[in-house]
Amino acid sequence: MTKINKKILIVEDEKSLLSALQEQFTNEGFSVVTALDGEEGLIVAEKEKPDLILLDIKMPKMDGITMAQKIKESGTNMPIIFLSNLDDIKHISDAVGVNKSDYLVKSDWELEDIVKKVKARLGQ
Amino acid sequence: MKDKKGAKKETKQLFKSKIIERLEKTAWAFVKTIVDTAPTPFLILDPKLRVIVANKYFYRTFKVSRKETENQLIYNLGEGQWNIPKLKKLLEEILPKKTYFRNFEVEHIFPKIGKKVMLLNGRQIYEPIGIPKTIITPIILLIIEDITDLKKSQEKIMLAKRAVKEVKAKLEQQKKISKMKSEFVSLASHQLRTPLTSIKWYSEMLLDQKSGELTPKQKRYVGELYHGNERMISLVGNLLNASRIEMGILATNYKPTDIGELFKEVTNEQVPFIQEKKHEVVVEIPERMPIISTDPEIVRMVLRNIFGNAVKYTPPGGKITCIIKKKDKEIIIEIKDTGIGIPKKQQNQVFKKLFRGDNVVREHSEGTGLELYITKAMVDVLAGKIWFKSKEGEGTTFWISLPLNRRKDNSGPKIIDNL
Numbered sequence: 001m002t003k004i005n006k007k008i009l010i011v012e013d014e015k016s017l018l019s020a021l022q023e024q025f026t027n028e029g030f031s032v033v034t035a036l037d038g039e040e041g042l043i044v045a046e047k048e049k050p051d052l053i054l055l056d057i058k059m060p061k062m063d064g065i066t067m068a069q070k071i072k073e074s075g076t077n078m079p080i081i082f083l084s085n086l087d088d089i090k091h092i093s094d095a096v097g098v099n100k101s102d103y104l105v106k107s108d109w110e111l112e113d114i115v116k117k118v119k120a121r122l123g124q
Numbered sequence: 125m126k127d128k129k130g131a132k133k134e135t136k137q138l139f140k141s142k143i144i145e146r147l148e149k150t151a152w153a154f155v156k157t158i159v160d161t162a163p164t165p166f167l168i169l170d171p172k173l174r175v176i177v178a179n180k181y182f183y184r185t186f187k188v189s190r191k192e193t194e195n196q197l198i199y200n201l202g203e204g205q206w207n208i209p210k211l212k213k214l215l216e217e218i219l220p221k222k223t224y225f226r227n228f229e230v231e232h233i234f235p236k237i238g239k240k241v242m243l244l245n246g247r248q249i250y251e252p253i254g255i256p257k258t259i260i261t262p263i264i265l266l267i268i269e270d271i272t273d274l275k276k277s278q279e280k281i282m283l284a285k286r287a288v289k290e291v292k293a294k295l296e297q298q299k300k301i302s303k304m305k306s307e308f309v310s311l312a313s314h315q316l317r318t319p320l321t322s323i324k325w326y327s328e329m330l331l332d333q334k335s336g337e338l339t340p341k342q343k344r345y346v347g348e349l350y351h352g353n354e355r356m357i358s359l360v361g362n363l364l365n366a367s368r369i370e371m372g373i374l375a376t377n378y379k380p381t382d383i384g385e386l387f388k389e390v391t392n393e394q395v396p397f398i399q400e401k402k403h404e405v406v407v408e409i410p411e412r413m414p415i416i417s418t419d420p421e422i423v424r425m426v427l428r429n430i431f432g433n434a435v436k437y438t439p440p441g442g443k444i445t446c447i448i449k450k451k452d453k454e455i456i457i458e459i460k461d462t463g464i465g466i467p468k469k470q471q472n473q474v475f476k477k478l479f480r481g482d483n484v485v486r487e488h489s490e491g492t493g494l495e496l497y498i499t500k501a502m503v504d505v506l507a508g509k510i511w512f513k514s515k516e517g518e519g520t521t522f523w524i525s526l527p528l529n530r531r532k533d534n535s536g537p538k539i540i541d542n543l
Contacts, residue, residue, distance in 0.1 A: 014318055020325040027334060058314055085317035087361065088310045088368075089421050093377040107317040107357045111325050112332075 004029040006122055009050035011041035011067065012083070013059040017106070021054065021083075024111040025118075038062025042070055045078065052122055054114075055101075057084035057091060065091075068098040079121050083114065169264040173198050173215055176263060185270055187236045198266075205234050214246060219264065223248045229271075243269040306373040313364045320360065323353045362494040365425075366477070369501040374422075376505060378530055381420040383455050384409040384448055390427045391446070394435050401440045408447045416455055417530045422502050426510075429499045430459050430522050437484060438463035438519070450528075454508075457524045465516040474512065475500040483516060 008025060012018040013036050025032045033048045035041040039061045045053060053071075057064040068080050080101040084091065087105045095103050102121065104114065156177060159166045165182035167175055178193050188202045198215070199207040210230050218225050224247040233239045245267040327350040329335060331343065338346065368374045391398075391407060398405055434444045442462040449456055464483050466474060473479045478493035503510045507527050514520035 014322075016322045017318070017325065020322070020329065023329070024325075085314045085321060086310055087313050087317070087364070088306065089375045089377050089419070090306070091310065092421055105317075106321045107324060107360075110328050112328070 004031075004119075006052070007031040007033065007048060007050045008118065009033050009035065009041065009045055009048060009053045011035045011038065011044075011053065011059070011064065012056045013037055014056070020111060021114070024115060028115050030118075036060075038064060038067035041067050045071060045076075050078070052079045052081065052118060054081050054083050054118065057082060057086050057095060065095050065098065068095070068101065072098055081118060081121060083109075165268040165270065167198070167266040167268065169198060169215075169266060171262055171264070173264070175201065182268070185237075185268075186234065203235060205232075205236070208232050211244065214244060215264070215266075219246055219248055239272070240270055241272045241275045243271045245269070302371075302373050305371045306368070306375065309364055309368055309371070309373065313360065316360045316364075317357065320353055320357050324350065324357065327353065362498060365498045366494050369498060369505075374502070374505055376419045376422065378417050378419055380415045381418050381423065382413060382415055383418075383423065383457065383526070384413040386420055386423055387427060387446065387448060387457065390424060390431055393428070394432060397435050398444075401435065401438070401442070403435060403438060403441070404443045406443070406445045408445075410449060413448070414450055414455070414528060416526060416528045418506055418526055422506055423526065426499050426502050426524060427457070429495045430524065433495070434459055434461035434463060434520070434522075437461070442519075451525075453528050454525045455528065457526075458521060459524075460519065460521040462519040465518055465520055466512075466514040467516050471514060475510075 008030050010018060010021050010025070010032060012021065012034070015036075018034055018036070022032050022034060033044055033050060035044045037059045041053070041055070041064075042062070044050075053068075055064040055068060064082060064084065068082075071078055071080070080098070082095045082101055082103045083106055084095070084103070085106045086092075092103050095101060102117065104117065109117075155168070159168065159177065159179045162179060163181060165185045166179040167182060168177045170176055174195055174197050175193050176195075178190070182188075183190065183193070186202065186205075193201055199212070208230060210228070214225050214228055224245075226245055228244040230242050230244055231239065232242070247265045249263050249265060327346050330338065330346045331350065365374075387407070387409065391405065431444075431446070438444065438461045444462075445458075445460045447458040447460075449458075464481075466481050467483055470479070470481055475496050477497045479496060480493045500510055503524060503526075507530070509525045510522065512520055512522045
């Protein structure tokens with residue numbers, strides 16, 4: 001296993017999905033930090049300064065789009081890839097509108113391809 | 125002496141009354157001219173409410189003659205058509221007390237001219253200038269304004285205003301319902317996809333065998349699980365998009381879009397399948413492509429479906445030719461394959477819901493029969509067109525045209541913007 005010197009933050013409220021993502025990215029050599037909602041995500045992002053955030057949208061306390069906006073307002077230009085099962089144009093365009101983020105509909109993506117997407121975004 | 129004095133007094137009296145008579149005549153002529161010129165029906169009544177004179181407009185408006193009007197009691201005019209209780213009250217009770225009344229609205233049905241709404245103004249005139257009250261009899265001026273048409277148009281305006289208000293409320297309500305429907309479908313989509321994602325990712329991890337090697341049988345079982353789940357995911361996606369279209373809640377988000385770039389992205393997504401089937405893919409995009417105003421996400425779904433079908437339903441080693449060009453005020457995308465084609469007798473059903481080609485079903489049992497129905501509906505939403513030519517066993521060519529600019533006169537399904 002090659003160690004990749006990159007840290008990603010995965011924000012996802014569905015524990016089964018979070019655990020699959022965490023395992024996959026850890027196996028790929030990423031350093032992974034996690035949060036279960038947008039509020040926690042903001043705290044972890046501030047503390048851990050990840051290189052990229054994989055961000056769910058529909059979550060308790062604070063949704064992913066709000067969290068991304070708050071990060072943008074704070075002036076950090078952190079790459080964000082939205083990973084959500086919301087597939088309607090409204091959510092997609094709202095999310096993509098924040099900092100030209102990527103938007104992946106979870107059920108259409110294999111874990112392997114999500115990793116490729118993240119690596120590409122990080123220039124790996 | 126007495127007689128002489130008396131005669132002198134008489135002469136004086138006579139002279140005086142003659143002057144008064146002349147003055148009175150002049151005054152009357154003056155009054156009549158004014159009354160006749162005024163473009164509003166006028167009546168001048170004596171204290172016993174008999175008509176002294178009426179003006180032209182009165183005769184014209186109420187279709188009565190001078191003969192049947194002058195010297196008649198107002199209530200007896202025109203077969204008693206002015207015998208109106210409210211007018212009676214105004215003339216007999218209010219006028220003697222107040223000497224005038226102003227802007228009283230009276231609605232009355234006249235036998236000759238039908239229903240009229242009138243605005244009544246009345247005034248007692250006691251003291252004509254320069255003439256003693258004791259000599260000249262007080263007169264009553266009655267001005268009758270016909271405001272029927274004005275009332276009618278006011279009513280019309282009110283009705284129109286009410287109608288506008290009702291339509292606005294209805295639209296607001298519809299918007300609310302659409303928003304609720306749209307939120308419901310999004311939630312349903314999310315809730316259905318989440319467990320399917322879980323199945324997808326964990327079966328993928330099992331097939332990776334990083335957590336331990338599987339026996340060939342186990343591998344096959346998990347593979348079945350994975351593929352069954354994939355079908356479920358595509359079914360859910362198609363069903364939800366079809367219901368969005370049918371509920372009229374497919375939202376659009378128009379943006380400047382480079383169709384060439386978008387097309388390249390769509391073909392790139394298909395690279396693994398193209399390689400697997402050893403297809404040759406030729407894409408011709410002119411160097412200078414106009415940026416068009418459309419919804420890129422909807423176009424992406426449309427192109428994904430048509431190009432994806434070409435890849436999927438063309439036997440291995442086939443050729444797919446894609447040409448994008450600008451023609452007049454449209455962009456035309458042509459996707460030509462050397463696939464199995466669409467049976468002639470089924471060609472008129474291609475865009476119908478649940479259509480599946482007989483020759484397709486034989487080889488590909490999966491598929492929902494919703495893709496082309498959705499594709500057509502989406503093209504309609506974008507005010508575009510889609511058509512095809514096909515020969516079974518030789519191939520199919522699809523054309524999609526999209527307007528360069530957003531068209532307002534969209535006759536396609538209802539669009540609800542930015543819910």
